[in-house]
Amino acid sequence: MDLTTILQQLVNGISLGSLYGLVAIGYTMVYGVIRLINFAHGDIMMVGMYFAVTGIVAMFLPWWAAFLLSMVATALLGVLVDRLAYKPLRNASRISALITAIGVSFFLENLFLVVFGGVPKAFPVPSVFGGVINVNGVIFPNIAIITPIIAIAFLLILLFILHKTKYGMAMRALSFDMETVRIMGVNVDMIISIVFAIGSFLAAVGGIFWAMRYPAINPLIGIMPGLKAFAAAVLGGIGSVMGAAVGGFVIGLSEILIVALFPPLAGYKDAFAFLFLIFVLLFKPTGIMGEDLERGRF
Amino acid sequence: MNKKTILTVLSVVLLFLFLWYGDGHLSTYAMRIWEEVGIFLMLAASYNLINGVTGQFSLEPNGFVAIGAYVTAILILTPAQKEAMFIITPMVPWLQNLHMSFFPALIIGGLVTAFVGFLLGFPVFRVRGDYLAIVTLGFGLTIRVVSNNTVPITNGALGLKGLPTYTTIWWCWGWAVFAMIVIMRMVNSEFGRAMKAVRDDEDAAIAMGINTFWIKMTAFITAAFFEGVGGGLLASLITIISPTMFTFFLTFELLIIIVVGGLGSMTGTALATIVVIWGSEILRVVEQPMDIFGLHIPGIPGMRMVVFSVLLILIMIFAREGIMGQKEFSWDSLFNFFKKNKVAQK
Amino acid sequence: MNIALKCDKITMKFGGLTAVNEFSAEIREHMIFGLIGPNGAGKTTAFNVITGNLKPTSGDVNFFGKSIVGLKPYKIVSMGMARTFQNIRLFSNLTVLENILTGFHHKLQYNIVDTVLRTPRYYKHEKEMRNTARELLKSVGLLDKADLKASGLPYGERREVEIARALATGPKLLLLDEPAAGMNPQETLNLMYFIQEVKESFNLTVFLIEHDMKFVMNLCETIAVLDHGVKIAEGNPEEIQKNPDVIRAYLGDIDA
Numbered sequence: 001m002d003l004t005t006i007l008q009q010l011v012n013g014i015s016l017g018s019l020y021g022l023v024a025i026g027y028t029m030v031y032g033v034i035r036l037i038n039f040a041h042g043d044i045m046m047v048g049m050y051f052a053v054t055g056i057v058a059m060f061l062p063w064w065a066a067f068l069l070s071m072v073a074t075a076l077l078g079v080l081v082d083r084l085a086y087k088p089l090r091n092a093s094r095i096s097a098l099i100t101a102i103g104v105s106f107f108l109e110n111l112f113l114v115v116f117g118g119v120p121k122a123f124p125v126p127s128v129f130g131g132v133i134n135v136n137g138v139i140f141p142n143i144a145i146i147t148p149i150i151a152i153a154f155l156l157i158l159l160f161i162l163h164k165t166k167y168g169m170a171m172r173a174l175s176f177d178m179e180t181v182r183i184m185g186v187n188v189d190m191i192i193s194i195v196f197a198i199g200s201f202l203a204a205v206g207g208i209f210w211a212m213r214y215p216a217i218n219p220l221i222g223i224m225p226g227l228k229a230f231a232a233a234v235l236g237g238i239g240s241v242m243g244a245a246v247g248g249f250v251i252g253l254s255e256i257l258i259v260a261l262f263p264p265l266a267g268y269k270d271a272f273a274f275l276f277l278i279f280v281l282l283f284k285p286t287g288i289m290g291e292d293l294e295r296g297r298f
Numbered sequence: 299m300n301k302k303t304i305l306t307v308l309s310v311v312l313l314f315l316f317l318w319y320g321d322g323h324l325s326t327y328a329m330r331i332w333e334e335v336g337i338f339l340m341l342a343a344s345y346n347l348i349n350g351v352t353g354q355f356s357l358e359p360n361g362f363v364a365i366g367a368y369v370t371a372i373l374i375l376t377p378a379q380k381e382a383m384f385i386i387t388p389m390v391p392w393l394q395n396l397h398m399s400f401f402p403a404l405i406i407g408g409l410v411t412a413f414v415g416f417l418l419g420f421p422v423f424r425v426r427g428d429y430l431a432i433v434t435l436g437f438g439l440t441i442r443v444v445s446n447n448t449v450p451i452t453n454g455a456l457g458l459k460g461l462p463t464y465t466t467i468w469w470c471w472g473w474a475v476f477a478m479i480v481i482m483r484m485v486n487s488e489f490g491r492a493m494k495a496v497r498d499d500e501d502a503a504i505a506m507g508i509n510t511f512w513i514k515m516t517a518f519i520t521a522a523f524f525e526g527v528g529g530g531l532l533a534s535l536i537t538i539i540s541p542t543m544f545t546f547f548l549t550f551e552l553l554i555i556i557v558v559g560g561l562g563s564m565t566g567t568a569l570a571t572i573v574v575i576w577g578s579e580i581l582r583v584v585e586q587p588m589d590i591f592g593l594h595i596p597g598i599p600g601m602r603m604v605v606f607s608v609l610l611i612l613i614m615i616f617a618r619e620g621i622m623g624q625k626e627f628s629w630d631s632l633f634n635f636f637k638k639n640k641v642a643q644k
Numbered sequence: 645m646n647i648a649l650k651c652d653k654i655t656m657k658f659g660g661l662t663a664v665n666e667f668s669a670e671i672r673e674h675m676i677f678g679l680i681g682p683n684g685a686g687k688t689t690a691f692n693v694i695t696g697n698l699k700p701t702s703g704d705v706n707f708f709g710k711s712i713v714g715l716k717p718y719k720i721v722s723m724g725m726a727r728t729f730q731n732i733r734l735f736s737n738l739t740v741l742e743n744i745l746t747g748f749h750h751k752l753q754y755n756i757v758d759t760v761l762r763t764p765r766y767y768k769h770e771k772e773m774r775n776t777a778r779e780l781l782k783s784v785g786l787l788d789k790a791d792l793k794a795s796g797l798p799y800g801e802r803r804e805v806e807i808a809r810a811l812a813t814g815p816k817l818l819l820l821d822e823p824a825a826g827m828n829p830q831e832t833l834n835l836m837y838f839i840q841e842v843k844e845s846f847n848l849t850v851f852l853i854e855h856d857m858k859f860v861m862n863l864c865e866t867i868a869v870l871d872h873g874v875k876i877a878e879g880n881p882e883e884i885q886k887n888p889d890v891i892r893a894y895l896g897d898i899d900a
């Protein structure tokens with residue numbers, strides 16, 4: 001493999017990894033505040049893609065308006081899912097909430113199958129993201145360069161919110177001890193809603209960029225990236241936002257590099273996330289950022 | 299034998315009499331559904347052992363059933379059949395020539411699945427947290443990727459066809475009753491108490507000197523064994539298997555069964571299996587085109603799944619206990635029920 | 645007198661926070677030893693280290709002459725150490741009798757094959773365990789509650805069942821984490837007699853954590869005081885009551 005290919009694959013891996021990272025943040029934040037694995041998170045990402053397509057194709061919006069609308073609508077969907085399905089189970093056993101989460105996941109998948117059918121739909125990629133860029137003779141797709149920049153920008157904004165705003169501090173406090181925060185007069189339900197909104201918003205961002213990377217979408221498309229993003233969240237230390245981002249990069253890069261180095265394994269690409277998850281549980285169950293979890297989350 | 303044991307044996311005999319009668323008199327379609335009910339009863343009881351009794355949320359069934367199905371299928375296909383079927387890549391020779399009758403094939407299918415259960419449970423149960431669900435969910439997806447790619451073993455996307463149809467109503471219900479006996483005996487022993495202890499409070503269970511790791515493993519591996527056998531039975535019932543056949547819908551159906559029946563209740567599971575499997579057949583209506591008051595509604599394929607998932611969410615929010623809660627049906631409670639009614643009538 | 649439990653400079657750090665700092669104590673056999681201290685002093689953390697739920701950052705725990713650091717908690721239970729929890733943690737969906745039975749788990753004498761085949765061995769030992777459990781319940785005066793669901797009992801009785809369940813594991817040392825927490829004065833008094841009784845009839849060593857000063861002063865022979873993870877005093881109840889450091893730690897607590 002020559003240097004050009006290595007460079008291309010590296011950028012490709014970082015780009016894929018930043019998508020996993022964006023989705024992983026939603027898993028990790030929801031887990032942080034209500035200790036729930038939100039199985040529907042991957043499907044929320046899928047819904048974000050369909051919202052964007054609908055905006056462009058059916059509502060004839062300019063791409064940026066459609067994307068923005070999709071992100072906001074998906075954020076609202078996340079809040080709605082929490083309010084309708086998860087909130088009534090806040091004090092029930094953990095298994096009830098988990099079963100409901102899988103129910104929501106299956107519901108979204110099948111609702112969209114009924115509405116849009118199982119045949120993959122073309123995602124209209126705006127021309128800004130479609131082309132390639134030539135850096136000193138090495139060619140990269142635009143999207144591979146833009147994705148990580150967008151992802152890092154959103155990560156920085158999120159870290160700012162978490163550490164510098166009142167709501168962010170409430171979120172971090174919530175992950176320690178919900179009861180104390182409640183007693184202190186914070187509207188816990190609202191904070192949880194904001195967490196779902198942020199997570200789902202970022203899932204929509206991840207979904208839209210995923211769809212521009214692989215521009216054919218179907219209602220089951222969220223499952224695999226969702227699983228890999230979860231593996232990323234565990235790898236990073238579930239509950240840690242930085243960890244989720246780092247975990248996403250590690251998983252995305254390894255996936256691309258393993259396939260690049262051992263082409264016969266390409267068919268098993270989707271099995272890697274699973275193996276990663278097993279290895280993390282075996283050797284580093286607290287995750288990369290796990291040490292800090294006793295003191296502070298996010 | 300005491301009176302209650304006799305009653306239990308009698309009702310099992312009655313069940314088999316019904317099946318025997320049905321075998322001669324009911325339609326092939328109806329008997330096919332009753333065969334499915336038998337297999338699903340075994341699957342659901344196993345699934346409830348890990349989810350309801352031990353309280354470890356898991357999504358393993360479709361992956362484990364797939365393993366059992368593949369192993370059994372490979373073992374019961376004749377070498378000639380396999381040679382004819384593996385047209386892209388020939389099968390690995392030692393599997394090519396392996397051939398045996400149905401019963402040992404089912405047992406091996408179950409044992410291989412149990413071993414996979416061990417391999418999965420080992421990393422997961424060493425750490426606290428709800429990782430079992432996501433790992434088993436991932437496993438179900440991974441087994442599809444693997445069976446698609448290991449062409450010399452599974453024939454890849456082409457799948458395995460023309461399996462001998464050994465599965466009869468007797469195989470299905472024989473295994474179902476056997477699985478129920480084994481699982482209920484397990485639940486009604488110190489092992490079952492330990493499993494429930496882990497479910498109710500894991501820290502306290504550890505403080506009682508319970509090796510919670512092995513208790514979870516015991517439940518999970520037992521469930522895996524019966525799910526493997528169930529996969530074998532299904533394979534020979536359907537006669538065709540392919541990587542895309544055992545989807546998450548199978549797991550979802552079982553999840554609905556154990557939730558409807560009551561997490562932790564085996565008799566509830568039995569009742570719910572009949573209700574859900576037959577209900578699911580009746581629900582096919584929503585996917586057929588229909589005319590209501592002159593209004594034509596075209597069939598909506600996939601609508602059943604939407605209904606199912608809404609149903610599951612609603613049950614979890616409004617009727618978490620299911621039919622039986624964690625209680626079991628017992629003859630005593632039935633007698634008491636009648637006694638009370640009599641008193642009430644007077 | 646033998647030493648039942650010896651804590652040798654146990655230190656437990658979480659990240660940058662030191663929850664327990666070089667805690668040492670010797671607990672002689674057949675005594676009731678109390679560990680007190682303001683909220684957040686690290687008492688429960690010390691317990692979790694002793695029971696093996698936490699691995700100490702440094703230091704050693706010696707149980708009847710054997711170091712038990714690094715052993716799995718269930719292993720330590722089978723060596724004869726049992727505990728209760730601050731917020732009573734019964735198996736709420738099991739009956740009182742079944743709760744007690746779980747305590748015999750670590751010395752279970754039938755295996756999974758016996759269970760499935762219902763061998764004579766299964767019936768014999770299952771019957772034995774049930775009889776022993778009933779005897780145990782009888783000796784602590786809870787036999788009439790045997791078949792009730794644990795979650796249905798009143799608070800004071802739930803605590804007694806929890807202690808009885810711990811006794812079922814056959815302990816030499818019983819660790820009680822704030823047994824009187826949440827109890828009214830009458831219940832507290834009953835509990836005090838209860839603990840004294842079981843200590844005598846089961847020939848136990850008792851190590852308890854308590855927030856309620858009066859409870860500890862009346863029950864314990866030796867008391868150690870923990871503040872911010874550091875042991876600031878140890879002695880008999882009179883000595884502890886007069887100790888200026890202890891008074892300061894507690895007054896400071898009230899202040900805050």
